[in-house]
Amino acid sequence: MNKNYILNTILATEDDAIVVIAPDCKVLFWNDAAVQTYTIHQDEIIGKPITDFFKDEDLLLLYVLKTKQPVKNAYHRPREDKHVVINSAPIYNDNNELIGVVSIDRDVSNIVRLNENLLSTSTELNELKRKIYMNKEETPFSKMKGRSPALQKTIRIARKVASTDATTLILGESGTGKEICAQAIHDASARRDGPFIPVNCGAIPEALFESELFGYERGTFTGAEKQGRAGKIEMADGGTLFLDEIGELPKKMQVKLLRVLQENRVFRIGDSKGRRLNVRFIAATNQDLEKLMNENKFRSDLYYRLDVIQVKMPSLRERTEDIPELANYFLKQFAAQYQMPVPLLKEEVITQLVAYKWPGNIRELRNLMERITVLAENGYINWEELTQHFNLLRKKVEQKRITDMSLLQEKEELEKERIIQLLEKYNGNKSVAAKKLGISRVTLYKKIQQFKINTR
Structure with a gap:
C-alpha cells in the first residue's frame, strides 16, 4: 500500500487546519480543514506566497520561519473573525537545512x-x-x-x-x-x-x-x-x-x-x-x-x-422534603415555556421521586420535569408511565440485569454512562469530555462508535 495515499488521507481527515510553507513563504500544503477554516481553496493558494492572503503581522508562521523556534499551544488571531490555537515548528531535511514550516491551527472561534x-x-x-x-x-x-x-x-x-x-x-x-x-x-x-x-x-x-x-x-x-x-x-x-x-x-x-x-x-x-x-x-x-x-x-x-x-450546597438527597415543591415549580415553568397544561403528578409518583437518590441533583430533576411536561398525556402521569418513558429508577429496575452481567459488561455499561453524562454536561464538546475522562480524543471517538452513542 502506498504510504503517500495513507498520509494524504490522514491529513485530509484531520479536523485541524494543517499548513506547510517553504522558506520563500510559498504554500506547499493546505488541507481540507484549512479550506474550511480560512475559506481559501487549495487551487487558489498552493504554490503562492501566503503573504498574498494574510498580512505579515498576522502570520505566526513567519515568526517561526525567522526565529526557527517552535510554538506550542499559542492563542492566535490570523484574521479579525478567526481565533485559533496554534502548534507550529520548523522542518529540516537530513542535512539539517531548513526546508519549511508546518502549522496546525485549531479553530476556537465558536x-x-x-x-x-x-x-x-x-x-x-x-x-x-x-x-x-x-x-x-x-x-x-x-x-x-x-x-x-x-x-x-x-x-x-x-x-x-x-x-x-x-x-x-x-x-x-x-x-x-x-x-x-x-x-x-x-x-x-x-x-x-x-x-x-x-x-x-x-x-x-x-x-x-x-x-x-x-x-x-x-x-x-x-x-x-x-x-x-x-x-x-x-x-x-x-x-x-x-x-x-x-x-x-x-x-x-x-x-x-x-x-x-x-x-x-x-x-x-x-x-x-x-x-x-x-x-x-x-x-x-x-x-x-x-x-x-x-x-x-x-x-x-x-x-x-x-x-x-x-x-x-446540600445535595437533593439531603433535602428530599423539597422535591415535591421543586418538581411542581419546574412543571409550571416548562408548561409556561412550551404553552402546555401543567401535568399532574400522582401521589405514587411523588413518593417514588422522594425515594430516588438523584445523583444528578436538581439538574437531573429539572430535566426530568421538562420531559414530563412535553410527553405527558391526559394531563397527568402515573408511576408506570414514568418508568416506561423515563427509566427513572434504572438502578432498581435493572438491578437483576446488572447482577447477571460479567465484569467486562458492567465496566462497559459504566463507561458508556459516564461518556454520555460528560458530553451532555459540556454540550457535546468532545475535547473537554476527553480531558475530563483522562483519555485522548481519538480514544473517545472510538468509544463513541463502540457504544453507538448518539452525539447529535
Missing part, C-alpha cells in the same frame, strides 16, 4: 464567541433580575426553592456573606445550584448594580485561560486585537467574579489568580504596571480541594485565600 455571548447575556439578565426584584416582593434568594432545614441553613449563611465583600467558596455536588447561590449573593450585596461575571474554569481550553481571565495589551502577540482586550477579571470590576469549577484551574493560572487576590491588581498579558481592581471573588467546586492539594494539583495558599467563608 468558543470565544460563545464566551462573549454568555458575558453579554449574563449582563442583560442581571439588569432584568434587578428590575424584577424592584417590582416584586421577592428577595434574591427566592430562586433557591425549598424549605428544608439543610437549604435554609445554607441560605442563612449566604445572606450573611452577601452583606460583606468576603471571598467565598461554595461547595457542593454537580447540579446542586452553586451558580444560583453565587448569583443570589451578588444580587443581595451592595454590588448588585455592578457586573456578575461567571467563568466556567472547566470549559476553557488551557491555551486560552490566560487571555480569557487576564486579557492582553495591544501588540502583545501577532493577531491580537489592536486595542488590546480586557479579561473576565477586569470586566468584573465593581461587581462579582464567579469562578465555577475552580479545581480545574491550571497551576500556572493559580499563581496569577493568587497575585490578583493578594494585590487587588490585575496584570494583562504584556502589562508590567497592572490595573487596580475592586472585585468580589466567589469560587465554587464539586471536587475535594484538600485532596487536590495533597496531590499537588491545587495550591494551598490559593485555597486558603478562597476559603474565607465556606457555603455548602
Whole structure:
C-alpha cells in the first residue's frame, strides 16, 4: 500500500487546519480543514506566497520561519473573525537545512464567541433580575426553592456573606445550584448594580485561560486585537467574579489568580504596571480541594485565600422534603415555556421521586420535569408511565440485569454512562469530555462508535 495515499488521507481527515510553507513563504500544503477554516481553496493558494492572503503581522508562521523556534499551544488571531490555537515548528531535511514550516491551527472561534455571548447575556439578565426584584416582593434568594432545614441553613449563611465583600467558596455536588447561590449573593450585596461575571474554569481550553481571565495589551502577540482586550477579571470590576469549577484551574493560572487576590491588581498579558481592581471573588467546586492539594494539583495558599467563608450546597438527597415543591415549580415553568397544561403528578409518583437518590441533583430533576411536561398525556402521569418513558429508577429496575452481567459488561455499561453524562454536561464538546475522562480524543471517538452513542 502506498504510504503517500495513507498520509494524504490522514491529513485530509484531520479536523485541524494543517499548513506547510517553504522558506520563500510559498504554500506547499493546505488541507481540507484549512479550506474550511480560512475559506481559501487549495487551487487558489498552493504554490503562492501566503503573504498574498494574510498580512505579515498576522502570520505566526513567519515568526517561526525567522526565529526557527517552535510554538506550542499559542492563542492566535490570523484574521479579525478567526481565533485559533496554534502548534507550529520548523522542518529540516537530513542535512539539517531548513526546508519549511508546518502549522496546525485549531479553530476556537465558536468558543470565544460563545464566551462573549454568555458575558453579554449574563449582563442583560442581571439588569432584568434587578428590575424584577424592584417590582416584586421577592428577595434574591427566592430562586433557591425549598424549605428544608439543610437549604435554609445554607441560605442563612449566604445572606450573611452577601452583606460583606468576603471571598467565598461554595461547595457542593454537580447540579446542586452553586451558580444560583453565587448569583443570589451578588444580587443581595451592595454590588448588585455592578457586573456578575461567571467563568466556567472547566470549559476553557488551557491555551486560552490566560487571555480569557487576564486579557492582553495591544501588540502583545501577532493577531491580537489592536486595542488590546480586557479579561473576565477586569470586566468584573465593581461587581462579582464567579469562578465555577475552580479545581480545574491550571497551576500556572493559580499563581496569577493568587497575585490578583493578594494585590487587588490585575496584570494583562504584556502589562508590567497592572490595573487596580475592586472585585468580589466567589469560587465554587464539586471536587475535594484538600485532596487536590495533597496531590499537588491545587495550591494551598490559593485555597486558603478562597476559603474565607465556606457555603455548602446540600445535595437533593439531603433535602428530599423539597422535591415535591421543586418538581411542581419546574412543571409550571416548562408548561409556561412550551404553552402546555401543567401535568399532574400522582401521589405514587411523588413518593417514588422522594425515594430516588438523584445523583444528578436538581439538574437531573429539572430535566426530568421538562420531559414530563412535553410527553405527558391526559394531563397527568402515573408511576408506570414514568418508568416506561423515563427509566427513572434504572438502578432498581435493572438491578437483576446488572447482577447477571460479567465484569467486562458492567465496566462497559459504566463507561458508556459516564461518556454520555460528560458530553451532555459540556454540550457535546468532545475535547473537554476527553480531558475530563483522562483519555485522548481519538480514544473517545472510538468509544463513541463502540457504544453507538448518539452525539447529535
